[in-house]
Amino acid sequence: MVLVGINLPHYRQFDESYFDKEAGISADVSVIHFNENFWGDAFLQLPKTQEIKNVLKQSKRGIQITGENLKQIGHQIEQIIYAEGARKIILLMEVLMALGDSAEDNMLASMGFQHNFQEAEKDRINAIYNYSIAIF
Numbered sequence: 001m002v003l004v005g006i007n008l009p010h011y012r013q014f015d016e017s018y019f020d021k022e023a024g025i026s027a028d029v030s031v032i033h034f035n036e037n038f039w040g041d042a043f044l045q046l047p048k049t050q051e052i053k054n055v056l057k058q059s060k061r062g063i064q065i066t067g068e069n070l071k072q073i074g075h076q077i078e079q080i081i082y083a084e085g086a087r088k089i090i091l092l093m094e095v096l097m098a099l100g101d102s103a104e105d106n107m108l109a110s111m112g113f114q115h116n117f118q119e120a121e122k123d124r125i126n127a128i129y130n131y132s133i134a135i136f
Contacts, residue, residue: 001070001077003099005059006036030077034092051100052093063099064106073098 017023036044036056044053055063065073073095080091 001065001074003055003059003063003065005056005062030074030081032077032080032092039089052096055096055099065099065102066106067102069098069102073102 018025018027043049044056076091076095076098080088080095083091
């Protein structure tokens with residue numbers, strides 16, 4: 001499970017075994033998109049929301065969720081998908097707070113990583129990336 005922040009390039013590719021029907025394995029993919037500022041400018045400035053603000057800041061490097069929190073957070077994400085109204089926001093906040101509590105997470109990009117691609121470069125970068133994936 002990963003949390004990918006704003007402007008961080010991302011692409012997931014599954015091992016070939018996931019496409020083999022006889023292997024009997026599957027991948028479960030759930031995606032939740034949200035704008036980190038959807039709750040307004042003042043919300044993340046509140047003292048009580050600093051944990052959420054820190055998680056969103058770390059997400060700009062990408063966070064791989066591992067360890068004991070993985071199952072709990074996965075369950076909460078599934079609940080977000082099926083929740084209605086304000087319950088979605090409450091569950092999202094709970095997930096972000098659980099991510100802040102986790103000590104076993106791994107950062108995916110280096111500290112100095114900068115995503116500076118222009119819109120016109122995206123197709124070229126994607127072609128290079130797809131070629132690189134194909135040869136490995």
